[in-house]
Amino acid sequence: MSTLEQMYQQVIMDHAREAHGRGLVEVTLPAHGESHQVNTTCGDEVTLRVGLEGDRIASLSWEGQGCSISQASVSALSELLDGESIATADDTVEAFRALMQSKGEHLDEEREDLLGDATAFVGVGKYPARIKCALLGWMAFRDALIQARSASEGGQQ
Amino acid sequence: MLRDLHDDFPILSRTVRNGKPLVYLDSAATSQKPSAVLEAESAFYREHNGAVARGAHLLAEEATEAFESARSDVARLVGASPEEIVWTSGATASINLVANGIGDASLGAGGEEAARFRIGPGDRIVVTEAEHHANLIPWQQLAARTGAELAWIPVDDDGRFDLDNLDTIVNGSTTVLAFSHAGNVTGIVADVAPLVARAREVGALTVLDACQSVPHLPVDVAQLGVDFMAFSGHKMLGPTGIGALWGRKELLDALPPSVFGGGAIAIVTMERTTWLEAPMRFEPGTQPVAQAVGMGAAARYLMDLGMDQVARHEARLAQIMREGVAELPGVRLLGPVGDPDRIDVLGLAAVAVDGVHAHDVGQVLDDLGVLARVGHHCAQPLHRRFGLTGSTRASAHVYTREDDARAFVEALATVRSFFGVHA
Ligand SMILES: Cc1ncc(COP(=O)(O)O)c(C=O)c1O
Numbered sequence: 001m002s003t004l005e006q007m008y009q010q011v012i013m014d015h016a017r018e019a020h021g022r023g024l025v026e027v028t029l030p031a032h033g034e035s036h037q038v039n040t041t042c043g044d045e046v047t048l049r050v051g052l053e054g055d056r057i058a059s060l061s062w063e064g065q066g067c068s069i070s071q072a073s074v075s076a077l078s079e080l081l082d083g084e085s086i087a088t089a090d091d092t093v094e095a096f097r098a099l100m101q102s103k104g105e106h107l108d109e110e111r112e113d114l115l116g117d118a119t120a121f122v123g124v125g126k127y128p129a130r131i132k133c134a135l136l137g138w139m140a141f142r143d144a145l146i147q148a149r150s151a152s153e154g155g156q157q
Numbered sequence: 158m159l160r161d162l163h164d165d166f167p168i169l170s171r172t173v174r175n176g177k178p179l180v181y182l183d184s185a186a187t188s189q190k191p192s193a194v195l196e197a198e199s200a201f202y203r204e205h206n207g208a209v210a211r212g213a214h215l216l217a218e219e220a221t222e223a224f225e226s227a228r229s230d231v232a233r234l235v236g237a238s239p240e241e242i243v244w245t246s247g248a249t250a251s252i253n254l255v256a257n258g259i260g261d262a263s264l265g266a267g268g269e270e271a272a273r274f275r276i277g278p279g280d281r282i283v284v285t286e287a288e289h290h291a292n293l294i295p296w297q298q299l300a301a302r303t304g305a306e307l308a309w310i311p312v313d314d315d316g317r318f319d320l321d322n323l324d325t326i327v328n329g330s331t332t333v334l335a336f337s338h339a340g341n342v343t344g345i346v347a348d349v350a351p352l353v354a355r356a357r358e359v360g361a362l363t364v365l366d367a368c369q370s371v372p373h374l375p376v377d378v379a380q381l382g383v384d385f386m387a388f389s390g391h392k393m394l395g396p397t398g399i400g401a402l403w404g405r406k407e408l409l410d411a412l413p414p415s416v417f418g419g420g421a422i423a424i425v426t427m428e429r430t431t432w433l434e435a436p437m438r439f440e441p442g443t444q445p446v447a448q449a450v451g452m453g454a455a456a457r458y459l460m461d462l463g464m465d466q467v468a469r470h471e472a473r474l475a476q477i478m479r480e481g482v483a484e485l486p487g488v489r490l491l492g493p494v495g496d497p498d499r500i501d502v503l504g505l506a507a508v509a510v511d512g513v514h515a516h517d518v519g520q521v522l523d524d525l526g527v528l529a530r531v532g533h534h535c536a537q538p539l540h541r542r543f544g545l546t547g548s549t550r551a552s553a554h555v556y557t558r559e560d561d562a563r564a565f566v567e568a569l570a571t572v573r574s575f576f577g578v579h580a
Contacts, residue, residue: 068517
């Protein structure tokens with residue numbers, strides 16, 4: 001496989017073509033957050049919304065437009081984390097960031113298990129210019145999650 | 158015809174990903190440098206380096222001579238006189254110099270001689286929808302600072318300036334008309350004459366962004382008839398960090414400087430300062446001397462080739478790229494195909510590929526050793542006008558071979574099947 005094919009693995013192409021969680025869903029849960037992220041080099045954008053029920057991600061949806069890497073990445077995130085616990089989500093986000101910084105090397109088994117399909121993005125780490133694309137949705141998720149948490153903490157007071 | 162210039166450009170012999178030969182097609186972003194430029198810069202440091210226009214020792218004299226003769230070379234390239242060439246850090250700085258000068262004059266700087274530049278509420282600044290952000294944002298900011306209004310000339314579906322309503326857009330309140338000589342996305346070479354004629358009719362200053370024309374076409378300021386013109390060294394085979402502003406001498410002598418310091422002044426007391434004439438008034442502080450020397454060498458290199466020859470060479474490359482991509486299914490060329498005999502487009506081609514994002518297109522090209530630019534190329538409004546957020550652009554220069562131009566078309570032809578998109 002060429003490095004190009006390593007980056008555009010079939011899993012990624014599939015996610016790009018048939019994205020998960022696309023289409024913003026209205027969240028009535030009090031603990032919710034939304035984040036809009038733009039990749040300033042290309043104008044790609046993602047708006048991502050989460051709703052929490054206790055410590056579980058009960059709703060995760062997004063809208064966006066951009067390159068196959070950015071769109072597939074947020075799709076993979078959505079498939080992985082919708083319904084998960086906040087703790088697992090935090091670990092998964094950290095693992096994905098580590099994967100992006102690994103310069104194309106695989107991570108340990110534990111973190112790759114956590115990442116599931118998203119492990120396929122390993123090839124992106126070899127292309128510094130594309131790491132931002134892959135991280136776009138993950139940044140939106142992290143930001144939306146912070147907001148949802150502070151909304152839920154506010155609600156408990 | 159130009160001879161093959163590959164051997165003049167050391168970087169072109171390197172290889173890229175997977176050991177592939179380099180096909181460099183991002184010259185509109187920045188050009189590669191010939192040995193003549195690299196050596197001029199290095200020789201300056203090795204043999205002549207000294208403080209310019211400060212002191213009387215031998216090296217100071219030699220450095221000043223090198224700096225000023227570079228200015229003459231750059232002036233000669235665009236048909237100007239040396240005292241009308243101001244060194245800047247690039248086209249962006251050149252345009253900002255004019256916009257800031259007008260803004261400061263509007264606040265009273267520069268006294269009576271700068272009164273001709275004053276603008277305010279009720280006045281109008283006109284740009285076009287096709288501008289690079291460097292020739293848009295400074296004018297937006299100037300309008301915001303002074304209360305003047307910003308208006309723009311729209312473009313048609315091909316990206317050409319739409320001059321149907323020129324007389325109502327460039328109206329009697331217009332004080333500045335800023336536009337590009339050649340488009341960095343469409344490659345269109347503008348017909349400057351009707352714009353200059355209209356600006357003159359209403360007494361507006363014309364500011365030409367010649368960043369993409371000076372490196373590729375014969376440019377003569379007298380023929381163009383504009384008042385100011387901006388261009389960059391690094392796009393015309395010269396170093397980064399250096400560029401030029403050309404302006405009519407009487408305008409440059411009246412425009413107040415916005416950056417202050419040593420070397421630009423006539424008399425300084427503790428209370429006030431009087432400026433030197435242009436260009437010195439705009440060159441305070443230690444200048445990028447070696448870069449200026451490099452830009453002078455680049456100007457000489459281009460003049461030795463002959464700008465007519467350069468333009469013809471690139472017209473041929475334009476034809477290969479533009480006609481080639483226009484025939485590919487699912488590929489949209491931004492701008493017209495152009496007519497090589499009239500040299501109405503630059504040697505570049507920006508395309509949108511149906512169903513494939515520009516970043517993904519660029520990645521496939523990169524893998525084939527074809528280095529093109531992806532994104533909005535600092536022209537968001539123009540891409541929005543085309544209904545796009547970005548495009549993939551291949552752009553040529555004197556060293557680009559016909560095979561390079563063909564490699565772009567061939568690489569582009571593989572993109573849709575790589576991503577499984579079919580017509
Ligand atoms: C048409 C045009 N104007 C202005 C600029 C800005 O030039 P620089 O970045 O050298 O200041 C560019 C460069 O991208 C350009 O293509």
